[in-house]
Every structure is written in C-alpha cells, then in structure tokens.
Amino acid sequence: MEQQVSTSHVEAAQRILADTVDALRDIEVMLEKHSAIDCDGRAGHLDLITKMLVGGGVDMFYRGTYLRIPLARLGPWLRDPAVSAARNFGVEKTAFGQWSDISNEQGVGSTVQACGYPGCQMTKTIIFEDPAQMAAAERSKSSGLWFCHHHRLAAWQKSGVLGDKFVEILAQMNMMPGASRTKLAATKQDMEFLESIGLGRVTQVSKRGATITSKYYATESGVAYLDKL
Numbered sequence: 247m248e249q250q251v252s253t254s255h256v257e258a259a260q261r262i263l264a265d266t267v268d269a270l271r272d273i274e275v276m277l278e279k280h281s282a283i284d285c286d287g288r289a290g291h292l293d294l295i296t297k298m299l300v301g302g303g304v305d306m307f308y309r310g311t312y313l314r315i316p317l318a319r320l321g322p323w324l325r326d327p328a329v330s331a332a333r334n335f336g337v338e339k340t341a342f343g344q345w346s347d348i349s350n351e352q353g354v355g356s357t358v359q360a361c362g363y364p365g366c367q368m369t370k371t372i373i374f375e376d377p378a379q380m381a382a383a384e385r386s387k388s389s390g391l392w393f394c395h396h397h398r399l400a401a402w403q404k405s406g407v408l409g410d411k412f413v414e415i416l417a418q419m420n421m422m423p424g425a426s427r428t429k430l431a432a433t434k435q436d437m438e439f440l441e442s443i444g445l446g447r448v449t450q451v452s453k454r455g456a457t458i459t460s461k462y463y464a465t466e467s468g469v470a471y472l473d474k475l
C-alpha cells in the first residue's frame with residue numbers, strides 16, 4: 247500500500263531543498279572562480295567543499311539496511327533509489343523489487359526448499375536478509391539439492407548423492423584437514439552422518455582424559471566422492 251507522506255514533512259523538505267539549492271549555487275560560483283578565491287585567502291573553504299563533494303556521502307536507512315550513498319551518485323539515487331540500492335547489492339532492479347515485495351520492513355524474507363527425495367513432501371525454510379541472499383536462496387531452491395533427515399541416508403544408499411550442504415562441508419574438510427566443527431560451520435549431527443557413511447573421520451585430542459578438541463578429516467572415499475563431482 248502506498249504510504250501517506252505528511253504535509254509538514256513535505257514542507258520541511260521544501261525548505262531544506264531551497265536552502266541547499268541556494269548554497270549549491272554559491273558553491274557553483276565559487277568553483278567557477280576558484281583561481282580568484284585562491285588569491286583572497288578562502289582556499290581552505292574551497293578545499294573543504296571540493297573534498298566533501300568528491301569524497302563525501304550520505305547515510306540512508308533503506309529497506310532495513312544503512313547504505314552509504316556517495317555524493318557523486320546522489321543524483322541517480324534521488325531519481326530512483328531502487329536502481330542505486332540494487333546496484334549496491336549487486337543485483338538487477340527487478341530482483342531488488344521482488345525482494346522489496348516479499349520481505350518485511352527489516353528486509354527479511356523467506357522461501358522454502360523441498361526435499362529432493364521422490365515423493366517426499368518435507369520442506370525447509372531458507373531465510374534471507376538482503377536481495378543477494380534472496381537470489382542465492384532462489385538458486386538453491388531451483389537447482390540445489392537438499393534431503394530431509396528422513397531421506398539423506400536413503401538418498402545416499404539408493405543413488406549415492408549428498409545434499410549441497412554435505413558436499414560443501416566435505417569440500418571444506420578436504421581443503422582444511424583437521425579443521426574444527428566450528429570452522430566447518432557444521433553441526434554434530436552433520437559430522438556424525440558423514441562419519442556413518444564413511445566419507446569423514448574425526449580424531450580427538452585429549453588431555454587428562456577430557457576431550458579438548460575434535461579434528462575432522464575427509465576419508466579416501468570422501469575425497470573420491472568430491473573428485474567425481
């Protein structure tokens with residue numbers, strides 16, 4: 247629904263704009279005559295103004311995020327905030343518009359991904375907080391692979407496939423042998439699953455009988471699985 251903008255806000259904006267336009271006209275004249283100003287001792291002021299125009303920016307709260315708009319791009323931003331904001335997130339304006347439509351005031355939205363096992367109705371929710379995350383969630387939904395906890399073993403036993411998350415963890419284990427679970431961004435259950443199907447192994451470092459750290463490695467079968475992808 248179109249938001250109502252209050253008359254007092256519009257009037258305040260008009261006053262600020264008129265004042266700013268006057269100041270900008272003065273600056274325009276100053277910049278045109280900059281050699282003359284250099285001579286009358288106002289070089290410091292000129293320096294300040296040019297630095298502000300070239301390197302300055304405005305912080306805007308837009309769709310749940312603070313964006314810094316450089317003054318150099320303030321014109322395009324004022325004409326069409328969505329185009330500038332989309333560029334800021336590295337997405338097209340249409341993708342930005344979709345995110346605006348389906349996310350809440352804070353920019354948070356969600357989509358669901360279905361279990362890849364034939365006939366399964368289970369879904370998982372993917373939360374996104376900006377348009378770039380939304381695009382990644384949509385990619386995962388359309389071309390990614392996820393199996394619910396009932397089917398990840400069945401999918402492995404029947405077709406020898408892993409969901410994307412496990413492929414990612416396995417690839418990390420292969421790249422960083424001996425990494426901790428935190429470093430792999432994996433849960434205890436994730437690691438137990440990879441161990442149970444022989445793709446990962448764990449070694450425990452203990453001191454005086456207490457386990458201090460667990461180090462995770464991809465097994466030969468784990469590496470062979472990655473090589474086949």
Ligand SMILES: [Zn+2]
Binds near residue numbers: 361
């Ligand atoms: Zn399932």
